[in-house]
C-alpha cells in the first residue's frame with residue numbers, strides 16, 4: 001500500500017498533474033436528460049497504480065503520447081450496463097482501484113453513460129453494438145501500437161457483458177478473457193449466441209449469475225458459469241416492491257459485490273460443479289475430481305483460509321486452470337452465500353442411516369452449538385423420506401461458522417401434529433465439514449428420536465469399525 005501511495009505522489013509531481021489537471025470523472029447524467037434520452041458518447045477513463053483514484057480521460061486517437069498509458073501492459077476494460085437514472089455506478093471507483101492493485105496494468109473504464117442512461121431500455125440495448133464497435137476500433141489501434149490481445153481482459157456488467165461479448169466477437173474471439181457479471185436478460189433471452197455473450201467471444205469466458213429470473217440471463221454463457229444461490233434470488237435482498245429501488249437492483253448488483261469481494265481478497269467461496277441448483281442443495285454435487293489436480297473453483301482469494309493454491313479464482317489469476325476448463329467444455333458451478341460480506345456459508349454433508357418400521361416423511365432442522373452460541377439451518381426445500389433401512393445425504397449450510405461444535409441438535413419435523421408420536425431411529429449420523437479438510441467429521445450412532453422432538457447430542461469422533 002505504502003509503495004503505491006508513494007508512486008501516486010511521485011507521479012503527481014513527475015506528470016505535473018494534480019495542480020493543473022483535475023481528475024476526469026465518470027459522466028453524471030441528470031435524471032431529466034436520462035428521461036428525454038441521451039446520444040451515445042463513449043469515453044475511456046484510465047486508472048493505473050500511478051493514478052489509482054484519479055481517472056484520466058484517454059483520447060481515442062493518439063493515446064501513445066499519454067505517459068500514464070503503457071500500451072504493452074495488460075489492459076482490463078470495465079464496461080457498465082444500463083443506467084436508467086443516469087447516475088454513475090456506485091461501485092465504479094472501488095472496482096478500478098481494486099483492479100489496479102492486482103497488477104501493474106491499465107484499467108480502462110468504458111464510460112458509455114451517455115447512451116446507457118435512457119429511460120428507454122431498447123435504446124440502450126441498440127447502443128451496445130455501437131459502443132462495442134467503438135471500443136473494438138480502439139483495441140485495434142492498441143494492437144497497432146504493440147498491445148497483445150492475450151493480455152486484454154473485458155469485464156462487463158449486465159448489458160456491459162454483452163458489449164464485451166460483441167467486442168470479443170469482432171476481434172475474432174482472440175482477447176484473453178471476458179468476465180460477465182450477471183449478463184443482462186431482457187432482449188437477450190433465447191437469442192442465438194452471436195447476439196449475446198458466449199464462449200466463442202474470448203479465449204476464456206467466465207460468468208457469474210445472480211438474477212436470472214429478472215434482469216439477468218438464464219442459461220450458460222461462458223466456459224465456466226458460477227451460479228450464486230442458484231443464480232436467482234440473493235439472500236438479504238428485498239422480496240417486495242415496498243423496498244423501492246433496491247427491490248429491482250439488489251439481486252442483479254450482487255454479482256458486482258461478490259466480484260469486488262473476491263478482488264479485495266475478503267471472500268472465499270467454493271463452487272461445485274453440478275447440473276442444477278436442486279441437485280446441489282440436495283448434496284449430490286460435492287465432488288471436485290473433475291478439476292484434478294486442482295480443486296473446485298473458488299470465487300475469491302484461494303489463500304484466505306488455507307494454502308491450496310490449486311483453486312480457480314474468479315478474481316484474477318486463472319492461468320493454471322484455464323486449460324482444464326477449456327477441455328471440460330462449458331462447466332456450471334454452484335455455491336450458496338449469506339446476505340453480507342464475506343458471504344461465506346459453512347457447509348456440512350450430513351449422512352444418515354435410518355431404521356424404521358414405518359415410512360415417515362419430514363424435513364430436518366439442524367442446530368450446532370458452541371458455548372452459548374447456536375446456529376440453525378432448516379433443510380426444508382423438499383420432503384425427506386425416512387423408512388426401513390435408508391441411507392440419505394443432506395447438505396446443511398449455516399450462516400455462522402461455529403467451531404468447535406460441542407453439541408448438535410437434530411429434529412425431524414413431520415406433518416403429524418395429533419395422535420401418537422412415532423419413533424425414528426437413526427443407526428448412524430455423520431456430519432462432515434465441507435471444504436474444511438482440517439476439521440474432522442463428527443458422528444453419532446444409534447440415535448432414537450421422536451418425530452417433531454429435538455434430540456441434542458455430543459458429536460463423537462467417527463469410528464469406521466462401527467458400521
Ligand SMILES: *[C@@H]1O[C@H](CO)[C@@H](O)[C@H](O)[C@H]1NC(C)=O
Pocket residue numbers: 022023024025
Ligand atoms: C471529479 O470528482 C471530484 C470528487 O467528486 C471533484 O472534486 C472534481 O472536481 C471532479 N472533476 C471534474 C473534472 O468534474
Ligand SMILES: *[C@@H]1O[C@H](CO)[C@@H](O)[C@H](O)[C@H]1NC(C)=O
Pocket residue numbers: 040041042043060133134137138
Ligand atoms: C468512439 O466514440 C468517441 C466519442 O463518442 C469518438 O470520439 C470516437 O471517434 C469514436 N471512435 C470510433 C472509432 O468511432
Ligand SMILES: *[C@@H]1O[C@H](CO)[C@@H](O)[C@H](O)[C@H]1NC(C)=O
Pocket residue numbers: 061062
Ligand atoms: C495523431 O497524430 C498524428 C501524428 O502525430 C497526426 O497526423 C494526426 O492528425 C493525429 N490525429 C488526431 C486525431 O489527433
Ligand SMILES: *[C@@H]1O[C@H](CO)[C@@H](O)[C@H](O)[C@H]1NC(C)=O
Pocket residue numbers: 257258260261264266341
Ligand atoms: C471488500 O469488498 C466488499 C464488497 O464490496 C466490501 O463489503 C468489503 O468491505 C471490502 N473489504 C475490504 C477490506 O476492503
Ligand SMILES: *[C@@H]1O[C@H](CO)[C@@H](O)[C@H](O)[C@H]1NC(C)=O
Pocket residue numbers: 307
Ligand atoms: C502453508 O504454506 C507455508 C509456506 O508456503 C508452509 O510452510 C506450510 O506448511 C503450509 N501449510 C499447509 C497446511 O499446507
Ligand SMILES: *[C@@H]1O[C@H](CO)[C@@H](O)[C@H](O)[C@H]1NC(C)=O
Pocket residue numbers: 370371372373402403
Ligand atoms: C459466540 O459469538 C460471539 C459473537 O459472534 C463471539 O464473539 C464468541 O467468540 C462466540 N463464542 C463461541 C464459544 O463460539
